[in-house]
Amino acid sequence: MTSQLSAAVGPDSTDTIPHLRSLTIRRPAMSEHGLLDYITRDDSLVWARRGEGTVGFGEVARFEATGPQRFTLARAWWAAISESAQVNNPLEHPGTGLIAYGAFAFSYSSTYASKLVIPRIVVGRNEECSWITYTVADAEAPLSIEAAESELAQLLEEYSPEHELTHGTDRLVAGQISEADYMDSVRKGVSVIETGAITKLVLARDAVAELASPIAVAQVLRQLALRYIDCWTYSVDGLIGATPEMLVRVRGDIAEARVLAGTLDRATAPLGDGDYARRMLLEDEKQRHEHRLAIDSLTEQLGPLASGMDAPDEPFVLQLPNVWHLASDVRATLSAHADGSVPGVLDLAEIFHPTAAVCGTPTKEAGRILRDLEGMDRGPYAGPVGWIDTRGNGELGIALRGGVVESPTSVRLYAGCGIVAASNPTEELAESWAKMRPMREALGL
Structure with a gap:
């Protein structure tokens, strides 16, 4: 193009x-x-x-x-x-x-x-x-x-009006990818992984919220900001959501990223089991493998640009209202160019995007395969979103847990899941619905 x-x-x-x-x-x-x-x-x-x-x-x-x-x-x-x-x-x-x-x-x-x-x-x-x-x-x-x-x-x-809930008339319908098609794509993805061509593939799907009255974007953003306080709430020209993942933050010569890979739905957690998330994420071979692939991909790209880097050996469990994630915070001191300048946030965003956490491993081959298997245009979903200033600073998150306002009464929601050899199509579909939950709740669906 x-x-x-x-x-x-x-x-x-x-x-x-x-x-x-x-x-x-x-x-x-x-x-x-x-x-x-x-x-x-x-x-x-x-x-x-x-x-x-x-x-x-x-x-x-x-x-x-x-x-x-x-x-x-x-x-x-x-x-x-x-x-x-x-x-x-x-x-x-x-x-x-x-x-x-x-x-x-x-x-x-x-x-x-x-x-x-x-x-x-x-x-x-x-x-x-x-x-x-x-x-x-x-x-x-x-x-x-x-x-x-x-x-x-x-x-x-001149504040915007709030959305009027009309029970029974707001609904969520299939997008470009039906549930059956998504599970079929997961099966095909696992088959490709078993050939050894790739080790991980991130497959996404969409759904469309159809509302009886115009969406109240400001109201949705406030709901997201209040419920998901550890996420970055964003709104740029119709792209809205609350992402838990930082692609890259640059402040002077310091670059930081928050990497998420490995997910557990809180809605299915047994009551009274305080060790459940740690056991199911930190002690699960599939989840740890998926997370390690994402960390290795980032540090490999960041390494040549940094004079020093802190990438912890062990991830932590990030608790959000809808899910738990395996998470790691990576921090690096950027190497200066001959003129004394360091890479700015847009420079690093182009280098890091797409990450293994939203595309797969190895990234280039995974990107080619997912274009064939997903069957949809992701648009800005899983792309960089945030701000930049004139001194090279900025914060660009990954546009997750959100959607695109396509008309006053229509919002397209997106979610994706990391597929590895041990992935189960039914479980991945359930995980995608869990990842759409923040927007569904904020929309009153």
Whole structure:
């Protein structure tokens, strides 16, 4: 597929790089609810965890691309934006100043347009402070804290309505892949693994939520943020969800990732067995094997870029409301280039994506096989999603536990499972439903 590029700068769209002006100001401390107080509009851009992160409003510039060069084009566009922009940011924390929210297609062959979106207003919070960033593309527009706060107040007054539950009329229907087709794909995947061509394959499926009244995106995001506090709640241009997996976080010369592989549904756990998750995950050969493949794949890619790396030998059990996961946090100090710079978050995202945790092992061969077996376009599912700033910092999670808003009353949900030689089709189908549970619950299904 050929690459396509577009840049929009509000109503006067052009193909040139806009010259942006951006101002960041420290704000008073937020309430105990943190960013939840600002997730009130369905059209907001969101990246939040435990009340920290950012919420974006409006749009001053946009990049879109499809095809195998989507990351390369995105880096070039963002570099040009960063070079030409006038940024006044006395805080200098990662995520302050001019930022863009991003969502990238899983596959280079996808019809989904990978994108970067620069909001007009960003409200942010970290462990040290709260802030507001105001960005304009018009050279004559006022750039002041007064203008920013006035516009923000008006936006917050125009909050989106909540979804009205109408019992019996909201429903979940089959997507591109039926349950029977998915289990058949799992059987075929196991057969391929038994030939020795690959050792792991991640197969995904979809389902469509059809609602009687328009989806309340802000309400869904608040529900996800409250229920899944250890996940990163995200919303970028209709892609919404709460992911437990960090593809890569870059802060200066430090890169971090959270790798998940190995899943256990909490709904089937016996009552009163406090050791159940540890026993079924940490002591299970299939689960440990699947997790080790994902860790080895990441560290192999990260190793040549790092001067030091901390990858624990033993994973831990991550407890979420719907499932338990085997998880490992990897941290590395990035090696500097000859000019003193280090790889930025977009550089690392292209190198790491797709990970073994969402594709398979070896990744290239697994990707080729899953395109034949899945029978669907994943779109942004399992692709990078998050934010970047002008200094190479950023957080890009893997777009899991979410869906794509396809119309005011339709949301396509996705879930995938790691298939190894010991996988059982019925159990993998059940696991996929468990992974859709966060979105199903947030939608009231």
